[in-house]
Amino acid sequence: QKEVEQDPGPLSVPEGAIVSLNCTYSNSAFQYFMWYRQYSRKGPELLMYTYSSGNKEDGRFTAQVDKSSKYISLFIRDSQPSDSATYLCAMSASGGSNYKLTFGKGTLLTVNP
Amino acid sequence: GAGVSQSPSNKVTEKGKDVELRCDPISGHTALYWYRQRLGQGLEFLIYFQGNSAPDKSGLPSDRFSAERTGESVSTLTIQRTQQEDSAVYLCASSSRLSSGYTFGSGTRLTVV
Numbered sequence: 001q002k003e004v005e006q007d008p009g010p011l012s013v014p015e016g017a018i019v020s021l022n023c024t025y026s027n028s029a030f031q032y033f034m035w036y037r038q039y040s041r042k043g044p045e046l047l048m049y050t051y052s053s054g055n056k057e058d059g060r061f062t063a064q065v066d067k068s069s070k071y072i073s074l075f076i077r078d079s080q081p082s083d084s085a086t087y088l089c090a091m092s093a094s095g096g097s098n099y100k101l102t103f104g105k106g107t108l109l110t111v112n113p
Numbered sequence: 114g115a116g117v118s119q120s121p122s123n124k125v126t127e128k129g130k131d132v133e134l135r136c137d138p139i140s141g142h143t144a145l146y147w148y149r150q151r152l153g154q155g156l157e158f159l160i161y162f163q164g165n166s167a168p169d170k171s172g173l174p175s176d177r178f179s180a181e182r183t184g185e186s187v188s189t190l191t192i193q194r195t196q197q198e199d200s201a202v203y204l205c206a207s208s209s210r211l212s213s214g215y216t217f218g219s220g221t222r223l224t225v226v
Contacts, residue, residue, distance in 0.1 A: 004155065034214060043117070043204055043217030044156070088156070099144060099208075100169070101215070103155035 006104025136205030
């Protein structure tokens with residue numbers, strides 16, 4: 001079992017839809033959870049950063065962490081064609097190696113106008 | 114600079130040749146990371162530099178891979194005797210602290226033929 005599992009999609013939605021992206025993980029030591037967005041032929045850019053459990057909202061984006069289920073989610077409201085990209089979840093453990101991120105494979109999202 | 118700069122953006126090399134990839138981090142970022150992104154795979158951690166501390170090289174896949182960084186400036190990743198399985202996008206990132214997340218460069222797309 002991989003440490004981080006992410007459905008690669010592809011996921012195709014109409015403009016304005018609510019998008020739900022998810023990752024599961026097996027390492028209970030993970031404490032830091034991130035979502036990155038990667039456009040084609042570009043580097044990933046940080047969208048959301050969460051420590052431990054709970055929700056975090058930033059504009060149209062909401063990140064949720066459920067440590068009891070080892071499950072994290074990213075919700076995108078009122079999705080736009082410009083949201084079309086690959087979304088990567090990433091996480092790390094606390095302690096001395098917290099800089100070392102473990103990534104999911106990414107979910108390819110297309111928002112159709 | 115305003116972002117993390119990587120060069121070259123694309124590199125095609127013959128099997129067995131050595132290649133050198135360059136990363137120029139954001140000024141003031143003490144931490145620098147190299148990751149590898151193979152087709153259909155998640156990002157894989159390669160190496161981490163933090164200031165003048167000894168680097169964490171635990172992710173380097175073989176002794177053909179090496180990296181250097183002088184102080185808090187430019188880093189180079191060298192792959193000796195390249196193999197076809199080295200074909201990937203090599204991403205460099207820098208950060209000032211983990212809670213701000215990484216800032217990635219656009220990567221070097223390496224193709225070994």
